[in-house]
Amino acid sequence: MMNTLNFAKRLWSDDEGATAIEYGLLAALIAVAIIGAVTTLGEGLIGTFGEVSAELAAAPDGGGEVVAEE
16 A cells, blocks of 8 residues: 555656646747737738739839839
8 A cells, every 4th residue: 555655646746747748838839829920910911912912003004114203
């Protein structure tokens, strides 16, 4: 009975794998944050380039060379 109790105490106090799990969770959290930021930034860029494309298409010369007025 005493061997079982000692084994249980050692098992409960053993935390070698806890560090690896913590690093894994931290890496997953950072990955989720990066994915969220890139997705938001990508959607903003798609909107911006869409507006620029629409403005260029609506230009009088079809978005060709810009000629300076004198």
